[in-house]
Amino acid sequence: MTRRVGVAERRARLMTRQLLSAPASTVEEVADALVALHATDPATVHLSAAVRLREPETVERALYLDRTLLRMLGMRRTMFVVPVALAPVVQAACADEIARKQRKLLIQHLATAELDEELGSWLAEVEEGAYRALAARGGAHAQQIADSEPRLRTEIVMAQGKPYEARGYITNRVLFLLAAQGRIVRGRPRGSWLSTQYSWATADSWLPGGIPALPPDTARAELARRWLRAFGPAPVEDLKWWTGWTAAQVKKALAELGTAEVDLDGTPGVILPDDLDPVPEPEPAAALLPALDPTPMGWVRREWYLGAHQAPLFDRTGNIGPTVWWGGRIVGGWAQRESGEIVHRVLEDVGADALAAIEGAADRLRDWLGAVRVTPKFRTPLEKELAS
Numbered sequence: 001m002t003r004r005v006g007v008a009e010r011r012a013r014l015m016t017r018q019l020l021s022a023p024a025s026t027v028e029e030v031a032d033a034l035v036a037l038h039a040t041d042p043a044t045v046h047l048s049a050a051v052r053l054r055e056p057e058t059v060e061r062a063l064y065l066d067r068t069l070l071r072m073l074g075m076r077r078t079m080f081v082v083p084v085a086l087a088p089v090v091q092a093a094c095a096d097e098i099a100r101k102q103r104k105l106l107i108q109h110l111a112t113a114e115l116d117e118e119l120g121s122w123l124a125e126v127e128e129g130a131y132r133a134l135a136a137r138g139g140a141h142a143q144q145i146a147d148s149e150p151r152l153r154t155e156i157v158m159a160q161g162k163p164y165e166a167r168g169y170i171t172n173r174v175l176f177l178l179a180a181q182g183r184i185v186r187g188r189p190r191g192s193w194l195s196t197q198y199s200w201a202t203a204d205s206w207l208p209g210g211i212p213a214l215p216p217d218t219a220r221a222e223l224a225r226r227w228l229r230a231f232g233p234a235p236v237e238d239l240k241w242w243t244g245w246t247a248a249q250v251k252k253a254l255a256e257l258g259t260a261e262v263d264l265d266g267t268p269g270v271i272l273p274d275d276l277d278p279v280p281e282p283e284p285a286a287a288l289l290p291a292l293d294p295t296p297m298g299w300v301r302r303e304w305y306l307g308a309h310q311a312p313l314f315d316r317t318g319n320i321g322p323t324v325w326w327g328g329r330i331v332g333g334w335a336q337r338e339s340g341e342i343v344h345r346v347l348e349d350v351g352a353d354a355l356a357a358i359e360g361a362a363d364r365l366r367d368w369l370g371a372v373r374v375t376p377k378f379r380t381p382l383e384k385e386l387a388s
Contacts, residue, residue: 003276004263005233007304011328012281014305017230018295019052020325021282027053027062028083031069034294035226036080036090039071041377045081046193047290050368051361064188067207071186071198073098073179075223076244086226088212091182092219094244099180106173112157123174126151130174131183131202139187139201146171175200182211194374220249221256225272231298233262233271241300267301284327286357288334288344288365291321291376291383296330305329309347312382321380326354334362335386336374342366343386 015021017033024030027049031037037045046059059081062069067084074080074090077098082090103123110119126149133148134140146152152171159165178184185206189195203210220243227239240250259270289295296302297320305328306313313333314320324332324344331354334344342362346355376383 002261002263003271004265005269005271006265008281009279010233010264010304012279013232014295015282015285015328016279018298020287020295020328021285023052023054025054027057027059028068031062031081031083032086033230034298035223035230036074036082036086036294037069038292038294038297039079039081041290041292042189042196043194043374043376044290044292045071047365047374048293051287051289051365056368058193060188060193070207072182073176075242084207086223087182087207088214089219089222089226091211092214092216093223095180095182096216099177102173102180103177106170106177109156109158109173110154110170112160113154115154126154126170127174127178131178134184134200135202135205138205139199141190141197141199142171142175145175145200192372194372217252217256220245220253224250224253225257227298228257228259228270228272229275232275233264233269234299235264235267235269235301238299238301239270242298264304284354284357286354286361287325288342288358288361289323289325290374291378291380292319293323295325296320296323307348309333312347313380315378315380317378319378319380321376321378321383324358326350326358332358333380333382333386335383336366336369337387338373340366340369340371340373342369345382345386 019030019033024033030049030052037048039045049059069081070084070087071079071081072087072090072095074082074094107119107123110123115122129149130145130152133145137144152174153169155167156170157165157167183203184200185203186198187201188199190197223243224239227242236250240247254270258273260273260276262269262271307329309330313323322334323330324334324346331348331350332344332346334342336342342365344358344362
């Protein structure tokens with residue numbers, strides 16, 4: 001008989017495994033529990049960790065001093081911060097294929113530069129030149145690398161002939177390729193932790209031995225296992241969306257794991273074979289999660305924790321804004337004003353106990369942020385309204 005996992009149990013698993021009911025001691029524990037921290041908006045990494053920790057701690061220690069976490073391109077061609085031990089898995093399961101596709105695209109764009117060269121060979125030479133320039137400096141920003149490898153300032157045209165045609169140097173595109181290949185990594189940014197202007201270092205100099213190579217099939221199976229442990233059970237569609245893999249790649253990874261089928265209230269789902277035991281429901285807890293937090297962005301089918309709140313909490317391209325959680329579901333949104341005040345709005349009746357817990361969570365977040373002001377990279381209707 002197929003095991004049934006209802007909404008209540010899915011929410012209990014979410015609260016427990018996404019650290020919304022019992023906080024962690026270190027940022028490494030947070031990243032490991034969530035598989036990866038969404039890093040398209042640099043603020044998300046720090047806020048996602050902060051709201052799940054027992055005591056205040058900075059992500060910067062783990063990223064730049066201990067180097068136990070690594071910022072890298074990964075699932076869905078999106079930036080994540082991952083535990084260093086998981087970096088080879090993400091590299092082989094996602095980034096290597098992204099690098100191949102993006103290199104092919106850059107070669108197509110290089111045709112607009114009118115170089116009298118075989119473009120693939122020329123690009124390979126520029127990649128090596130940029131890598132050597134970075135290795136010689138030990139660490140550098142994009143402009144400094146281009147000073148040593150002038151071919152990085154070759155100009156190309158994107159969307160040629162279109163109304164939105166644009167011209168630009170290949171500097172960042174080449175560095176993007178080297179990073180997607182796992183040869184270079186992003187280091188400490190200029191300015192505060194809200195900055196996106198990162199320095200670069202060779203992977204070998206940043207991490208002992210760099211990022212080891214893994215067979216892609218092995219890596220995809222391991223990444224699927226990690227995701228199912230943190231986000232399962234779930235429909236196969238959710239895993240396909242989260243990883244950005246093809247249907248065939250997902251099917252092969254799940255076959256390797258020997259997953260079991262479950263009934264998610266009428267929707268077929270999969271679960272790890274050793275994860276079939278019921279999960280007890282924890283005490284309700286409140287949490288204020290940042291925009292693009294890994295929890296709400298962990299599934300593509302979100303009705304079981306999102307309810308009817310999509311319109312005010314998402315932008316037009318599917319990016320979620322800051323959310324208020326209670327009992328394993330989204331019940332509202334929040335924003336920070338220029339004064340530093342954390343304001344929130346619940347979108348359904350949650351009761352007095354929930355409101356008090358949400359107020360407490362807002363106060364803790366305000367105290368943690370202190371003088372820092374955070375505006376999400378992607379603004380959503382409710383966040384903009386509350387912040388004004």
